[in-house]
Amino acid sequence: MVVHCEDVWREISSYLEGELEPDRRVAVEAHLGECKRCAAVLAGTRNVIALYGDERMCDVPLGFSQRLHQRLEENMPRRRGTALGWTVAFAFAALVIVSFEVGNSSPFRHPTLRSIHAQPAHHIPPTLEVVVENSGKLFHLAGCPFIHTEGGVRTVTAEEAMREGYSPCVRCLRKYLETSRGSKPQADYDASSEGLSENEQAETSR
Amino acid sequence: MTEEAALRDSPAEKLEENLIRRVREGEHELFYELIRPYERRLYATALAILRNPAEAEDAAQEAVLKAFKNIRQFRAEARFSTWLIQITVNEARMRKRRERNSLMEPIDDRRDDEGNYTPQDFTDWREIPLETLERKEIREKLAEALASIGEKYREVFILRDMQHLSIEETSKALGISTASVKTRLLRARLMLRDLLAPGLGGSWSSRLSFAKGTKPW
Numbered sequence: 174m175v176v177h178c179e180d181v182w183r184e185i186s187s188y189l190e191g192e193l194e195p196d197r198r199v200a201v202e203a204h205l206g207e208c209k210r211c212a213a214v215l216a217g218t219r220n221v222i223a224l225y226g227d228e229r230m231c232d233v234p235l236g237f238s239q240r241l242h243q244r245l246e247e248n249m250p251r252r253r254g255t256a257l258g259w260t261v262a263f264a265f266a267a268l269v270i271v272s273f274e275v276g277n278s279s280p281f282r283h284p285t286l287r288s289i290h291a292q293p294a295h296h297i298p299p300t301l302e303v304v305v306e307n308s309g310k311l312f313h314l315a316g317c318p319f320i321h322t323e324g325g326v327r328t329v330t331a332e333e334a335m336r337e338g339y340s341p342c343v344r345c346l347r348k349y350l351e352t353s354r355g356s357k358p359q360a361d362y363d364a365s366s367e368g369l370s371e372n373e374q375a376e377t378s379r
Numbered sequence: 380m381t382e383e384a385a386l387r388d389s390p391a392e393k394l395e396e397n398l399i400r401r402v403r404e405g406e407h408e409l410f411y412e413l414i415r416p417y418e419r420r421l422y423a424t425a426l427a428i429l430r431n432p433a434e435a436e437d438a439a440q441e442a443v444l445k446a447f448k449n450i451r452q453f454r455a456e457a458r459f460s461t462w463l464i465q466i467t468v469n470e471a472r473m474r475k476r477r478e479r480n481s482l483m484e485p486i487d488d489r490r491d492d493e494g495n496y497t498p499q500d501f502t503d504w505r506e507i508p509l510e511t512l513e514r515k516e517i518r519e520k521l522a523e524a525l526a527s528i529g530e531k532y533r534e535v536f537i538l539r540d541m542q543h544l545s546i547e548e549t550s551k552a553l554g555i556s557t558a559s560v561k562t563r564l565l566r567a568r569l570m571l572r573d574l575l576a577p578g579l580g581g582s583w584s585s586r587l588s589f590a591k592g593t594k595p596w
Contacts (some may be wrong), residue, residue: 214498222568
């Protein structure tokens with residue numbers, strides 16, 4: 174097989190890449206052994222490949238890496254959360270909602286009654302003797318100036334009075350109406366006490 | 380098993396695959412780790428095409444950002460490094476086109492010269508030792524020589540001989556046939572060999588501006 178210089182130049186890459194057929198390879202090598210010029214072309218090409226293929230040819234400017242990372246960081250979306258993050262967020266939201274519900278549920282709820290009149294008569298000793306008005310709806314302590322005596326009165330126990338549907342007088346039985354959240358229980362009613370307002374005293378005197 | 384398939388099964392490739400999966404799943408900060416081994420190569424690729432350090436750095440950064448944004452589009456049948464280099468080549472080419480348009484520069488003749496290239500008759504080729512690459516001026520002279528050859532040859536040479544892509548990968552990255560890759564690669568190698576041939580004042584002194592008669596090594 175005759176190989177000319179031009180053939181070698183054309184096939185030098187294929188030769189270096191090991192892509193030549195065995196026969197062809199032998200013929201090219203035979204030519205290279207005899208031709209100084211082609212041998213120099215081969216040596217030079219090999220040298221070029223080795224030089225440029227060297228890692229040192231990939232020189233980067235000073236600070237290249239830091240600038241690249243900084244730019245990348247500036248353009249990265251803010252971390253939007255992993256599955257774990259979402260789980261924690263949901264758990265917290267659920268906790269808040271449940272807390273509200275529990276706080277509002279009956280065992281923990283303190284009724285915010287607007288008026289003392291709306292409060293049930295707790296703590297009145299059932300055996301306490303009270304005076305009920307036949308014509309009214311209240312029961313009083315004996316001596317209470319607010320007893321309406323027109324329709325007649327009678328004395329019963331507090332338990333009976335309540336069973337009959339009477340409500341405690343908010344003046345003389347105030348102390349039994351105070352809740353734990355309310356103001357201090359007052360002393361037992363005393364008609365002469367100064368706890369009455371002027372109007373009340375005037376009404377009493379009438 | 381092909382060489383590429385073997386590479387894909389190597390521990391390094393497995394590690395890379397794992398990193399890619401985690402970045403896709405939202406661990407964005409791992410992307411730094413993923414690109415770190417290739418940073419230099421991306422810059423070198425951009426520089427070889429653009430021939431301007433500042434522009435090359437910007438192109439490499441932009442390419443990395445694009446890779447990050449499009450990581451979901453990366454297909455495992457390609458090597459990650461090849462994919463990154465391909466994005467960098469596209470970015471650099473785009474900038475080159477823009478620059479050319481603004482300067483009204485003619486576009487390179489993209490046809491391959493089928494005619495044979497005759498290497499210059501340097502029978503006294505003396506090897507340039509690899510150790511000389513430690514010297515910055517040598518690296519600069521090599522870069523200068525590379526910058527002086529036609530763009531279409533330079534691109535192929537960079538990808539194949541500097542970035543060590545296969546012929547196939549180079550052809551895909553540049554969108555040309557493997558036959559064209561081979562033709563241009565041969566031409567690029569021979570031209571560079573002619574440009575670097577020492578001791579022949581003509582080519583060195585006129586094209587690479589070395590002082591006449593002196594050699595850089």
